[in-house]
Structures are given as structure tokens and as C-alpha cells.
Amino acid sequence: MQKDYYRIIIFSGLTLLLNLLIIRFSFNFPKEQAVSLMGFGTLGKLSMFTGRSIRILGCIGLIGSIIPFVKKFNRYVNLSFFTTAFTTVSAIILWAAVGSLFDIVGLLDLSLRLSTPIVLGAMAGMLCERTGVINIAIEGMMLTSACIGFTASLYLNNIWIGLFCAILSGGIIALLHAFLSITMITDQIVSGTVINILAVGLTGFIRRSFLLKARLTRTAILPIIEVPLLSKIPILGIIIFTNQPIVFLMMGLVVFISIMLFKTRWGLRTRSIGEHPEAADTVGINVFKMRYLNVILGGSIAGLAGAWFSLETTGSFDDMMTNGKGFIALAAMIFGKWHPVGAFTGGLIFGFFDALQIIFQIKNIPIPPQFLWMLPYVITMIVLAGVIGKSIPPAAIGVPYRKQ
């Protein structure tokens, strides 16, 4: 009880302070002169007086952060966090938009795209972990399949076959993980580390042996697809229904895996194995087979995430091009409490702040870029510490299943 109270005081106190700062900040803009322009795609744009708008936001946040102090509303401490997060981000966006158009639709579109590999990676990890196999090798799987997918698409001269090979190679690398951690009963984190190291070596080696000697550097990239009719919807049409295949696949997979996990036989069995493998075994479910299957499926999704880098985005492959996104995906997965929608949210937060960082730089906000780069990481830590709290992993995770 007492601990909770401190938490409320500290958190709401901080948000209160932040909102007061925002209100103070709003007076920096001369009345009637500073105008922010927000673009909403085809819906047109909205122009607002910067100072006044920021002040209104600050007041909303202030109310939100005062509420938890009232004893009756103690449990709304998360509300105060979310309103303040909203007001702070909005206030900074308004600041950035002074004098120039700030394209909200573009920002969201970019966020969704940048979140794609993270969400996919998180779901890859989730599939493994839901059956009780830890996967810290998402990074390695993504890197390998980015490389293999690209190589195959070059040599076979067909990007769709390349995409298929990327997914396949993700699955094959995952098979190694499954073999090591399920059959060989290796510590699952060790096995993941092996794959991460191997991936760096292997891709570097393949790139040098097959790509550079052959002087091949570039392939086509996956086409942009506009969903007929739906892409005409204002705002959503651009953000959701006009995208490249892997983004669509990602969104589809979030829905599909949610349904699969919670509504189908396969999902029920998968979850049961992650929670209590003996129980699943005693009702005749083949634990080993299900684990293999899920780890390989997870790897294939990681393969898709890898293809996003090489085939969908850039049409080239560079060493280490996944740039630690696999580890971010791991964070998104834990953040999302091993749920596809949670993983999607987590990935989106990263994508959003990464996109925001770029746009802030373009808008010349006088903050050193290093601090903007930090943004997604700091936000994740705060959210994890204050709002999400403890996320409980599947009970049997990391424990190899042994039959007698």
C-alpha cells in the first residue's frame, strides 16, 4: 500500500512538473505571431496559434496529473502518465511545426514502416517463447535472412523468390536454434548467442564470396501496393492501405497470430506447452514437434523481418545492416507481454519516436541529434518502469523439456 503511494506521488509529481514546464514554455511564443501548421493528408491542414495551443495542452496534462493525488482516483496514475506523454509529445510537435507544415500523416506512415521489422521480430520471438524457448537470436536470424534473401533474389533474378528464400533461411537458422536448444538441451541463451555470432560471420562471408566477387550490389525492391478503394480513405488510406508487401504482411500477421494463438487448436497447444509442457504431453501433444514447429515458424517471421531490410527497403545488403533492431524487437516483445498486439504497440512506439527524431532534425529543432536518437530508448525505459510494470513470461520458458 505504502509503496504504491510513493509511486503515485513520484510519478504524478513528475508529470505535474513536466506539464507546468510546458505551460511556462508556451509563453515563449509571441501572441498571434507564431503559428503551427499541421497537415492531415488529403483532409487539408490545420493552423493553430502555437503558444495558445501548447498552453491548452499543458492544462489538459495538468488536470490529468492532478487526478491521481485525489485519494479516490489513486488508481488512475497511468492515466496521468498517458495524458502527460500525449501533451508533451504534442507540445514538441507544435513547437517543431512553427512556421512550417508538419505532416502528421507522413509521420504516422513513417512510424508504421519503421516499426515493421521490430514488430515482426517481436512476433518471431513471441512464437518461440510462447512454446517455452527463449529466443535472443532474432537479430542473427534477421541478418542472415536479409543476406540470403538478397543473394537469392540477385542470383535467381526474381525478388519474390528472394523473399521466399529469406523466409526459408530464417526458418533454417531457427532450426539450428531448435536443434541446439530442444534436442541438444543447450542453454537457450547460449544457443541464441551462437546464432548471433554465426550470423555476423556467415553474412560477411557470403557477401564477400558471392556478392562482391560477382560485382552484384543491387536488386529491385518490393513494389508498393495500393489496396483498391480502401487506399482512397483519407488519412488511413495512406498510412495503412498504401504500403509495401511486408508492411501489409506485418499487419496481417499481427491479426492472424492473435487469432491463431487465442482462437485455434494450434494456439491452445502452443500456449499450453509454454506454460506446462508435462500437462500438454499427458494429453497426447508432441511437445518436441510443437516446439520445433513454432521455433521454425518464428524464424520464418524473423526471415520476413530480414527481407524488410534488404528486399523491401533498400534493395541492397550491407554488413550488420539490421543494426541491433533484433534486440529492440526483443524489448518490444517483453514490453508487449508476449502478445501480438502488445508487440505491435511496442514496435510502433519505437517506430514513432524514430520517425519523430528524423522529423525533428529536419525541422531544425535546436536539440543535439544525440538526444533525439536517445528518445525511443529513454521512453521505453520509462514506460517499462512506470506504466507497464512487470510482464510475466510463459511459465516454462527457458526450461528444456526432457522425457525421462
Added chain:
Amino acid sequence: MKRFIIIIIVAVVVIAVVLFFVLRPKKVVEVVVVPEIKVGLVTDVGKVDDKTFNQFAHEGMMRAAEEFGFEAKYIETLQPTDYDKNIQTFAEEGFDMIVTVGFMITDATYKMAGQYPDIKFAGVDQFYAEPLDNTMGLLFAEDQSGFVAGALAAMMSETGVIGIVCGMEIPPVIKFRKGYENGARYIDPGLKVLGVYIDSFVAPDRGKAAAEAMIADGADVIFGAGGPTGSGGIVAAMEKGVYGIGVDQDEYYTTMGGGPAPNLLTSAMKRVDNAVYSAIKAFAEDTFKGGHYMNNASNEGIGYAPFHDAADRVSKDVKARLDETLEKLADGSLETGVKL
């Protein structure tokens, strides 16, 4: 269960074998030459095929080695603390000349040059406060290169907004960016230049995202300055149908894989390969002299690549003005205004 695993293992083996034979590189017939003189190259953190200066330096070295019959080897550095060690490895293997690539190796090169006075050193992007007799600092006027790119971008832009996607915030990149901005303003002082640093040289996805955000903000020329990250920006430009400008080397051949690339205007060249080549050439012809060697517009150390597929879209006037700018930079009548 067992059958299931066996099927998968067999499938993997078959795929692996097929891939192995399909993708097996042609064996290069080795010509055995017995060279007497050995040239070595130490990379900045990264590999000799990183599409940036490491690769170009390596290519320049290979060209020279072939021409003069030298034996050429390289060491790829993994961590900055290994610079000294890698240079020493060459020195103790009896190499006669060592090329070090990147400004990060400046101090190590200088130190080792003092230790091994008989070996000649050439350092790409390196400036020594008190140069030794056996060290040659190969410097580049990136600002001039960026200036030319900026001038071209300003002339080609219709919206009055242009963009630059940079890699990490390090001196050569900063010089490119500032040169680009000044070049654009030289043509059109009211021009808006959008710029973004990305905290990695190998994040083409984020480079692309940055470029897209700029294009959404009205930019119609994107200069990608920073390895694969910048190339990501160019890819975005190609996709969205706006102009792109490459960096360092002619990206028409590297990033765009030899075309077609109707929207790739040109590349802001930084001839690391030429500089390394000339340094080795000087050594081969015994004209090696310590000191700094500035590669700029006046000695064709920087410049711009051919327009290739975009040639018919660049008008004669534009080209004339561009060449004039380059000439002015070369003869010193025009300054880029970049100080670092």
C-alpha cells in the same frame, strides 16, 4: 517425430548442397608473381568492401599494385584500439609502404611512422600537426565536393527545397553537409536545405526513412552523404521520382548497380582511390615526399560523376554553370566558406 526431423535435415542438406554448387564462385586463376615490394592497407573500423572510403582506398591500392607489380595486402580493423597493432603487423612483415584509411587512425599512423622511419606511410583523411618525412596525409576538400553537389541540387530543384541524408556526425561528413548547404545558397540564397544525421553508416532503412520525410516536406533533390545510410536516401529519391545525388564514388555503379537510374543526377566524388593510387605511384617512382597532399577541385581530387541516364534532363546551362563553379573552386576564386 523422428521422421519429421529427418525430413527437415535432409531438406536443409539438399538446399545447402544445391546453393553451394549454384553459388560457388568461379575460381580465380592465380598468377604467381614474385613481387619484391609489399604494400599494406589498414582499414578504419570496417571492411575493405564497405562501399565507402575503405573500399575506394583498397581499389586505388589494387590498381597501383597491379600497375607496378607490388604485392598488396590489407587488414580490416575490428576495434579502434587495434590500429597500432595492425600497422605494426605490416611493419614486422616487412612491408614497404602502409596506407591507413580514415581520420580515426591519424594518431596511430603518426606514432608508427616515428617508430618505423624506413617505411612510407600514407593516411587517408589524415592531418598531422608536424608531418614527418615518411608520412603523407591525403586530405580531401569534401566541402568543395559538397558545394558542387549543392549547386547542382539548387539548379535542379523546382520546389526550392533540397535535402541531405548524412551518416554519423564526423568531420568528413560535416564538411560534405556544410559544403552542400553553402553551395546551394551560392546559387539561390533563399533555398531551404533539410538535413539529417543518422547515428550509423549502415542503416539504409533509416536513411531511406529520413529521405522520405524530406521528400514529404517538399525536397526534390536528395544528397545521400554517408555510406549505405546515405545510399538508402538515394534509393528513396529514386522511388519517389525525385533527384538523388550520390557521394564518394559514382554511385551509378555501386548503389544503382549500373542503372538504369534516370533520377540519379550525379555523385559528389571524393577520389580516395586516385589519391591512394598517386601516393603509391609516388612511392614507386621514388618521388614520395612527406607532408600533406590536398585533393581538391584543382587537382581533380574531387569532382562530380557523369550524369549517366540523367544526362538529358540536365540542361546545357546548368552544366555550364556547374563546370564554372568547379573551375572557380579550382582556381581559388570561390571559397566554400566551410571551416572546421
Added chain:
Amino acid sequence: MNNESLSLKGIVKVFPGVVANDHIDFSLGRGEIHTLLGENGAGKTTLMNILYGLYTPDEGEIRINGQKVQIKTPSDALSHGIGMVHQHFMLIPIMSVAENIILGKEIKKSGLLDRKKARNKIKELSQQYKFDLNPDDLVKDLPIGTQQRVEIIKALYREANILIMDEPTSVLTPQESEELFSILRSLKNEGKSIIFISHKLKEVLEVSDKITVLRNGKVIGSVEPDKTDEQQLAGMMVGRQVILKVDKNKMDRGAPILVVKDLSVNDQRGMKTVNNICFTVHEGEIFGVAGVQGNGQTELIQALTGLIPFQSGEVTIQNRKLSGENPREVTVLGTAHIPEDRQKYGLVLPYPVRDNLILCSYYGKPFSNHRILNFSFIAEKASRLLEEYNIKAPGIDTITDTLSGGNQQKTVVARELGREVKLLIASQPTRGLDVGSIEYIHKKIIETRDARCGVLLVSPELDEIMSLADTIGVIFKGQIIKTLNIEESTKEKLGLLMAGIYK
């Protein structure tokens, strides 16, 4: 024997170092409740795991309805109509009853799970056997007895004809056990055959049609219940005459040592499971807490020993008030604690025995000095305890995990009683142990009492409470509803109290 639904012939199963099943023959008639009786480690569970496909036998054959069958996996067993209710329930706590039941034999509609149909089917089955189950409840929220019914429904849902019940009564009250027996009888009347595994003689005699006794992996013999009695069965089971009664002197009650006043404790989910409990334990007294599992015993013990905080009330040990949630404080006051789950709380299994023996005293002199461990003293002390408490381990450096359950528990007991103690809090101290170890630990508890310590003993085994305790408090829904002297308590009386019925 055309009425034989199952027969096992010459089953052999060898584990490294142990012959768990040595040429076992067993046959089960249709509509029969056949009990497998034996001590822990006699091979009952191994045999049933073989039958259920969890283990593969090294030798022997299994016939079902006269047909020879191969059972390699549980799904083979299920397809032959064998269902099993495991001693440790095979239920997934965070899933619903329905999900647990249909797992492995799901009803599908156009690719998705048909929850509605599953729910109906479960309701139907539970009505048929008067189970009163809600398919949407989460398993973790259900009482133990209900969880067991979920397990039974799980088997029935799979249309099992042969039902294996592995020690089903170990977690139930006498009343609940009675209900279970009537369920078993009605199952039997429907023509299902039941293998009932137990080591409790009374209930075995009550429920079975036939009893087969196992000892050390061998079949000792089969008897019919009306032609035998407890003494004979016990003799067959243990191989010698056992004294089921514990010898002890009359209590010599001293000053109060543990006083619990109006204590309330919440469990992990924030439910108040201990509700204003009051009782006192005196020097030289064994205070037994009797009650069905899940009535707040676990939380009570954890709060008393400082593992979890308490909401209100006060606890005094040796006239010192506890500050709450501080196990060290409780230990320093001279309290020994034998936890209910020795592997989870009491021991660090990968540690050598030596380290487990100092787990609660490592921080003080002479075990350590200025935070540096005094190894010579520790080794000496550990060897002494090893000998004194008769722990069968090759040495003090033996990894605890490799010891048998009895020796592991002895390690805990040695550690806790091997230091100066004024109060012993023991929770289910003999759970899952063999008869020899049980006797030993009972003896130690009595000795502790006779050394003028207070003992708080919590056990769901009424027999254990009745043979050890001097005073018995019955816990029901987080309260001690009645305190009795041993002289005035009978099993029937206690059983009613445990079920919450008292006058």
C-alpha cells in the same frame, strides 16, 4: 478372463541405479476399482506412467481387452481409453477450465476452436456426475478439490474407460475424499475401470474391489479388502510390522513463545486468506494446525516466517514484536522453519549439502568473520550435522540435488534444528517421504518439544497431526475455528471441523 479390461505382464523398468519395476503382473477387471498400494518409491507411479505412455518399459507386455498393445506416448494411451489423474495436477493455471479440458482433443468449427460447443459438452459432463463446474473459471482460482474434478472430467471427456487415479486423496479433506469415493463408485457403475493408487490403508479398504501391494518394484501380493485388515496390509507394504503410533510423553506446557493476535494476511492475488487469526504456542507444546489445504495455512506460515507481509494484527516471538516481512529477524529470534516446499524454499539444489546446511546461519560468527566465510568451521559443523541427523550422503560436498527426498528433508531439518532454537515452525514436514524418514522426522519433532521448544506444526495429514500434536487448532477459511486438546479430539470431530461444520 473375458471380463479383463487391462492386463500387464512382466513389466520391467530400470532407471540408472534403480529397478523401479521388476517383472510386475497386474490385471484390472471391467467395472472394478483396483488399488495399487505401496510406499513412496515402491514403483506405483512408474508403473502407471508406463501404462500411460510417459515411460517405455524395458520388458513386458500390455493387453487391453485381451489385445496386445504398444503404448509409446500418452496419445496411444488415450486412444486405448486410458485416462490418468496425476498426483501433481496436469493443469495449466492461467487457462480456463474449458481450455484445460479440451486441450489435445479440441472441437473445431471452420478452423477455429468451437468454444460454445466445448462449453456445452463440459456442462453436460459435469451435470452427469454432479460436478458443478463453470467452464470459464480460471484453474488457478479453483480450490484443489475442484481442480481434481477438472482432471477427472478431462479423462471422461476423452471417453476413458480405464481411469488411473494417482494418490488422489493426498490433497483432500476426509469429507472431500468421501465425495470422491462416491464419484468413483458411480463411475464404476457406468462400467469404467479404475486403478486407484494410495498408501492410506483405511481408504484403500473402504473403496477398493481388489488390492495389489507393491514393494521395492515387485508385486507382493493381491488381496480382497474383506479378507484383510490394516495391520496385514501395512506389513505387506513395509515388509515389517510398523508401529503407527508415535511414542511421546505427556506435554509439559511452559510460557507462551509464539503469540499471534488478530493476524490478517493477503495472498499473492490480494485476497485475504488469513483473517484475524489468533492462537498461542507455548514452550514444550506441539500446536498442530489441522485443515484442508488452501485455507490459509501457506500464507499463515509465510507471514509468520517473514516471507510475506501481513496486513494487520501482531505477532510476538519470545515477547518480541515482529516488524513483518523480514525472515532474518524471525531467524535471529531463535525460530526454525521447515518449509512446506523444501525444493522451492528450503534448499538450493545445485549447492553441496554443506552450503545448504549453513543457509540460515552463514552470516554470523563463527560461520563467518567480517563477511569472510570460515570454511574449516563450516566443514566441521556440516560433517557433525551429517552424522547427527543420519543424512545418507557421500560427503558434505555432495550436490543436494542428487540426494533422495528423505535425505533432502533431513538436510533441512538438520540445518533448522542444528542451531539454538526456541520455536519450530514446521509445515508438512513429511510430505512425500518414505516411512523410515517420516518416523525419523516425527521423532525429531518430539525431541524438539521435549527440549522445551514450542512447535507449530501444519499438516493436511490428519493422522500426522493427531499422532504428534498436543493441542490442535482447526483452520478454516483463514481462521482457527476451534482449539482442542489431543485428548478430546477424534478424527470424526476434526473432519467435521475441517469442513467448517461445528456446534
Added chain:
Amino acid sequence: MKPLNIIGRAQYQEIIIPFLSIVTALIIGAVIIYTTGANVYKSYQGLWQGAFGKPRAIAETFVITTPYILSGLAVAFGFKCGLFNIGVEGQLYAGAVSAAFIGYAVRGLPHFIHLPLAMLAGIVGGAVWGAIPGYLKAKTGGHEVINTIMMNHIMLKLTDYLVKNPMLDTQASIPRTPYIQETAYLPKLFPGFRLHWGIIIALAAVFLIYFILYKTTIGFEIRTVGYNQNAARYAGMNITKNFVLVMAVSGSLAGLAGANEVLGLNYTLPAAFISGYGFDAIAIALLAKSNPFAIIPSAILWASLRNGAGLMQVRAGISIDLINIMQAFVIMFIAAPKIVRWLYRIKEGKAKAEVVLTKGWGK
């Protein structure tokens, strides 16, 4: 007689399995070298000579071994308490930045005060950076795995900012901090070699960590928490305190590694200081099965592979990628001894209690 024999076999296996693992990895490496058409003998000769061929090569191997030991020890120490510290990279930076700052900014101190002060700054920097995720884990349940990954990224950016702005040496042609005062130099061990006293400090740290872990009550608590948190609480140990303590010590080891690099080797901190030690450290700790003394050989192995790679590249033109592939196989074979046993038909020795390396998500 018989039990003795079995014990003998177990010990023999403890040596033979790692040995065969390395041999097998080398064989796989040879096959890969062969497929690229290079000379296997020349490659391995280069690898060996590059690592141990000359006094200087040996010295260089130990120069790399130094941070490997310290950072590997940092990860292993976390494992002992069931904490997975992926944040060694960030903590190393924190140590390097702090040490560099004290090294150049504090003037006029004698050597025997300035050097320890700078090292202490590195230790404290790393400790603080490590303690934060430890505290968050204990208090809010935030996973140390995520938090340390986040802290890595944050530190990377922070270092970049610091070195390019407040700590920039404006005289230098590259973005780096000013050179540290000579009074803060960590002296070289032998004249003419880069090998410095850091290796001695690292070895001392191994002994110290071993002592703490196995000879003190602190270590007893840490190991107990690592194996069984419930039992630790039962025994009256403070879990929160241990989490914070372990992460702080782990961070301080990493910070010391960073300080060593600055004070003993570079004498400055450049902006693009990419170490990568943090991730190698995980591999080294896993290879050593978190045993402090086993960290030394595994660090040497890793260092020699990396140090030899240079000469291998010069002699045979083999890319450094091969080293990564071989390292992956070494860990794989050591972690999955079944494969090696199967390959070389070695019978299983006496069953031993398994070494718990990691605790999944730290339940």
C-alpha cells in the same frame, strides 16, 4: 578403484571436450577456407603467428585479453546472480568517459593519486550505469535485459554527444577528448610493448571476484539468489540489495575495462569509439560457464583469434568473418557437448550437477 576411475574420466572430459570443440571449429574453418580457394596451411600459420609468433604478438594478444577478461567477468558475475547483463558495452563506455574526464581535466596531482582516481572514476561510472537497471529490476520488475539494451544505446549517444561537445579537444583534427595527463597513465609492463598494467589488474580482478563469490558471505548470498530466489528470501537475504549490488559490481568491472583502454592504451577517447567488447563478453562468459578462472583461458582464446586474424588476413587474404564463424562453432560445441561426444564417440562421464548459466527472463 571403480569410483576413482569414474571421477578420473569426468575430469579428463572437462579438458578433452573444450579441446575437441576448438579442434572441430578449426576443422570447419579449414573447410571454409578451402572453399574460398585460399591456402589452409598458410592461413592457420598466420593465425598462430599473429597471435603467438613473436614477443610483440603475444604482448598484443594480452593487450586484447585485458578488456576481454574484465568484461567477460562482468557478464559472468551477473549470471551468478541470475542476471543477464547485456549492458556491458554501455557500462564500458561510461567507465571510459569518466576515466578520460578525470584523466585530462584534473591537473597537478601526483601519479599515485591521479591514476587511481581516474580508475576509480571509471569504476564508479560503470557501476552507476550498471546499478540503474539493477535497481529498476528490483523495484519495478523492469527486465534487466531490456533495460541494459536501452542503456547501451543511450550511453552510446551520450558519449558521442559528450566527446563532440563539452569534452572535445578543439585543437585536435578528429573529434576526441584531450589527451589525458601523463600522471594518469597506466604504465607499460615492458618497454617497447603496448602491454600495460591493465592485465595485472584484470587478473587481480579475477582473483578478487573469485574470492568474493566463493569465500565471502556476500558471494554466498549472490549465488543463492542466483540459484533460488525463494530460498534466498527464506534464508533472510535481501534480493533487492543483491540485484543492485551485483549489477553495480558487474558494471564497475566493465567500467574498469573501459578505463583501462583509455588510461593504458589510447590516452584519449575518440568519438567513434566502437568497442564491441560487450557482446564478445557474453560469449566469453558463456564459454567459461561463468567460472571466474575459466574466464582467463576463454578470454585468451578470443583475444588470440582476434589478434591472429590480422596476420592471417595478410598472409592468406582470409576475411575476419571467418573468425566470427569459428567462434560461434566453438561456443556451440562447448555448450552442446553431445555433438562433440557423438563426433568423437566419447562416452558420457559421471553425471554432474548442471551449471546454471542464465535464468531465462529472471523469474
